Amino acid sequence: MEARYDPARIEAKWQRYWLEQGLFAVQERADRPNYYVLEMFPYPSGRIHMGHVRNYTIGDVIARYKRMQGYNVLHPMGWDAFGMPAENAALAHNIHPAQWTMDNINYMRQQLQSLGYSYDWSRELATCDPQYYRWEQLIFIEMYRRGLAYKKLSAVNWCEQCQTVLANEQVEGGCCWRCHQPVTLREFNQWFFKITDYVEELLAYCDQLPHWPERVLTMQKNWIGKSEGAEIYFPLEEGTECIAVFTTRQDTLYGATFMSLAPEHPLALRLAQGNPQAEAVQEFVERWKQQNRSRGVLEELTKEGVFTGRYCLNPVTGWRMPIYVANFVLMEYGTGAVMAVPAHDQRDFEFAQKYQLPVVVVIQPPEQNLSAETLSAAYEADGTLVNSGPFNGLTGPEARPAIVQYLEKEGKGRPSLHYRLRDWGISRQRYWGAPIPIIYCGRCGMQTVPEADLPVVLPLDAKIPPTGGSPLAQIDTFVNTTCPVCGGPARREVDTMDTFVESSWYFLRYTCPAYREGPLDAAKVNYWLPVDQYIGGIEHAVMHLLYARFYTKVLRDLGLIQIDEPFTRLLTQGMVLKDGAKMSKSKGNVVDPNELIEEFGADTTRLFCLFAAPPERDLEWSEQGVAGSFRFLHRVWTLVYELHAQLAGVRPYSGSGTELAPGLRDLRRQVHRTIHKVTVDIESRFHFNTAIAAMMELVNELYLARDRQDMNFEAGPQAAPVWREAIDNLLLMLSPMVPHFAEELWHVLGHSTSLLLADWPSAQPEAQAAATRLVVIQINGKLRSKIEVPVTTGEDEMCQLALEDPRIKELIQGQKPKKVVVARKKLVNIVI
C-alpha cells in the first residue's frame, strides 16, 4: 500500500474493474425490491459543467446507497440530443449537427465515466437516434388519431430579414438576435398537443405528489391557472346578439358600467361599422397589430381604448353599457371580452377615469363607506353587496354562487371554468429535431405516415441555410413523396417536433432501449416505473415536468403503461455558484470538472459537491473547501495505512459488546452512533452534508483513540476486531460518495469482492447505549452547569443531584426554588 493517497493511480483502475465486472448492469428480478433513480439527462452541449457534476453525484450516491440496501437499482443515462445549439454550431464551425452532437456525446460520456458514476451504460440512448424517435413518431400518430395532436393557426416570432422563425430566447429586446431587425408576429398553421384535455387531472394530481417540493407544485398550479367563475351574456342594444364575458367576480355584476373588447375580438370591427367611430376603431386595431408584444414593452403600455359607438345592456340592471375596444384585454384569456366594473377593478377604474365613464359602488368594505365620487382607487377585496337588488347584504363568497345560480335560471349566464394553460405547441420550423410523420396529398388531404414506413428519417445531407428558414423544406428528396392512400405525388410535413417531446418519455424507454416491437416493452416498463427518485434543476419545474406528466397520462390512455404519474419523488437541486453568481463563461467564473479531477481526483470533487451544502440549496464553490475535502480523504487514507498491517486477516467484531473493556466499548459506540446518524441523514432527506460531517467526527475520534492506551491496539485481544469493525464500517459508509477511494482501501484490507456487493451497515441499538448521560442544569433557563449521571438515574434523583452540584449551590445560595423542571431526562431547570 502506498503511504500517500494518489487518486490518479486508483480511479481509472476501479472504473475499469466495475465496467468489466458488469456491476452496474441490471435486469428485472423478482427476489429484490426495485428502485429507479434518475437524473435529468443532459443536452450534449460539449462539456460537462459543475451543475451536471452536482446533479449526477447526488443521483449516484442514492443509486449506490440503495444497491447496498438490497434494492435492484436502475440508474441509466442518455442524451437529450436534438436542439438548436447543434444548428448554431453547424453555422459557426461548418460542421454537421449530427457530427457535432456525436462528438460531444463521446466526449461527455468519457467525462461522466471519469467521475465514476454507476450508470448501466448498456441502456444509453440518444434522442436523435432514429431508433428512438421512430417510436415518438408512432406515438404522435396515435395521438393524432385520437385528436390529441392537431393543427391550428398560431403566431410565432418572425424575422422578415432572415426569413425565419425565432425562438423566444432568440428575440433580444424585440429584435432578431442575428440581424437586429424588429421581430414581428406571423401566423402559421402549426401542430399542437391537446394538453388541455388533461388539465383537470394534471391539477388534481398535484395534491397526490406528497414527495414533490411544494414550490414546484405551486408553480405548476399557477401555470395551469384555474379560475372558477361565470360566463355572462350581455345583449346588444340593437339586434339579437350577445357578448359573452368570463368573470370570477360576478358579485360585482351590478356595478358593470361598460364593456371592453380585445382588439382581436371578432365583434370589435363589426360593431363599429357604419358608425362615425368606425375609422378610429379600425385605426386602433391596426395599430395594435403592429404593436411590439415582447414582454417589458407590454408592461409599460398605458391603458387605452376606443369607443365603438354601440351599446350593450347589463343583464341585471338593464343599463346601457358603451362598448369599447381596449388594449389591455387579452383575446387568449376567457372570451376576449370583459365586463368593466370600475369601482372594483383597478384597470377598469383607470380606464373609466380616462374616458369619463360612470362608476357605481356595489361592494362595501366592513368598516368604511365608499362612494363613487370620492373613490381614488378601485376596491378589489370582498365586502358586503349594495346596489345589487336581491343580493344586497350578502358577502362576496355568498353572492358569487347565488348570482351564478340566478343567471343560469334566467338564461343569462352559466357557471364557467377557465385555465391559463393552453395547448402545447410542438411545431418547430427547424432542422435538428424529429420529423413529424405527416404527408399532405393534394387529393386525399392530410395523411399519417404508415406505421411500416417509420421512422421518417431526418435526412443527414441537409445544409443549414445561413439565412434561416426551414431546411427540410429545401430538400426535395425529403419533401417529395407519395400519398399512402392514392399513391399520387404528395409532400411531407417539414416541421420538426419540440425537443420537450423527446424528454417527455425517455425515462420510460430506458427500461427497454433496444425493444423493436413497439415504443415500450410492457413487462419491463411495468416492472420499473414509476421513477422512485427524479433529480434535476428547478429550471424544469414547469415545462419539462408538466409535459412529462401529461405524456405519461397519454401513454397510459394509449395502453402502453399503467401508471398515472411518472415521478414519485422529486429532488430539485440548487445551482452551483462562484463568488455569489451562477457560473458562466461571460462572468469568467467557471470551474472545469476536468481540471478538478486532474488536481484532486473524482472522489474529492464528488465529496465537496455533497459536503458544501444540502442538495436543494445553492452551493457556493470554494477552492479551499475542495482542498479540505481532499484533506479529509487523506486523513482516512493515512489512518488505514497505519493500521492495515495490524488489521490484515482480522475479522470484524460481531459480538454484543457487553464483555468489552470500557474504552473499546466507547469506540464501538461512536462507530454505531455514526452508522445511525449517516443512515438517517441519507434515508430521510438526502442530507449528505451532515452525513459526511458525522463521518468526519468519527475519523477525528479514531485519531484520538489511536493515541489512547485503553482504546488502541494495546487495549487487549479484542482491540483488533473492534478496530476492524470501525474501519470496515467507515469504508462502507463512505463508498457511495467516494467509491474509488473506498474500493481501494477495502481491497487493501483484504476483501476480495467489490464494495458494490456489500451490504449497508446496520447500527446496533445496544452498541449505541452509554452507561452515563450528560445532564444540563439551568437556573431560570440559563445554562449554569453540567453533570454526568448513570443512565438509570430517575428524575427525582436528577433534581437532587442538580441541587447538590457545587456550582449550583453557590449560585442559588440556599434560596428555595419556586419550581424545578426536568425535561426528557436531559435537562434540569431550576426556577428561582
Next chain:
RNA sequence: GCGAGAGUGGCGGAAUUUGGCAGACGCGCUGGACUUAGGAUCCAGAGGGCAACCGUGGGGGUUCGAGUCCCCCCUCUCGCACCA
C-alpha cells in the same frame, strides 16, 4: 401586485422532526510541533464583552425555557404577472 423559499460567527453550513447545551463539521484565522523549507502533516485555540452579561433580520407575545411556536414588520432570492 400574487405565490413560494430564505435571513444564524470572517465564510459554507449545523441544531428547525419532540421547544431543552446555539454555532456540529469544514473553510479561513491564530499559536505550537515536525522540518532545509512548507501552500505538506499533526496538536491546540477561538461568537462578542474585562466582567455581570449580550448574542440566530427587527419588534411584540406564549412558556420554567424560543433559532425553533404565535402576531406584526423589514430585507433578499426565485417563479408568475394587464388572467377579468
